[in-house]
Amino acid sequence: MIGWLKCRDAARLASQAMDRRLTLGESAALRVHLSICEGCTNFRKQVEFLRAAIRQLGTRDP
């Protein structure tokens, strides 16, 4: 464990979790941070929402 994460690093890890497998240490630190930080929890939900939205972009006929 590398100590408490700052929001800047937690947001970066939440984002990278969508692109690569986090190390055990990273994912544990992120979990702890998210459990106490509403801003970063919202950030994580929102980047997941973004993924879903982007996937739908251009799929409907206007």
Place this chain on the structure above:
Amino acid sequence: MEDFRAEVEGQRAYLLRYARLHLRDGGAAEDAVQETLLAALAGEKTFGGRSNLRTWLTGILKHKIVDIIRKAGREQPLPDGDDGLDALFDARGHWIDPPAEWRGPDASLETQQFFAKLEECLGRLPAKTARTFMMREHMGLETAEICKELALTPTHCWVLLHRARLALRECLQTNWFSR
């Protein structure tokens, strides 16, 4: 044969919309679609009705787009651009304006206006950031594949993807979810 040609041609508008999401240069998008249609007509036998025509054509188009992006990157490497995202956090690494919960995000997915706003936000990203992000999230390519095509290190790729997400989140927060 004629039916197949007409069906393929019928997907042109869809393919062009798809290509324009990835290539800001409209001429390049037209080229990618044109090459896709030609390749499709030449490859009617390989299609053989196995899958959905649109899915099959999109698969060909993705390759054409990645080719164009790769070639363009070789000719003139793009700078990342200064996107001003460092200002989102204070010196101690805390959010200056922590993300608040979005109301009814799923309902947004039902409206054309939302997608128009999303495209507008994408248009504001620096070109290289947008490109990398769209290859990841719209084409659904793996990061390793994107890094290879764009000749980026994985770390650089992750940085660009994260910056795209930060910027898009901000843009939607300001221009859509705060309405």
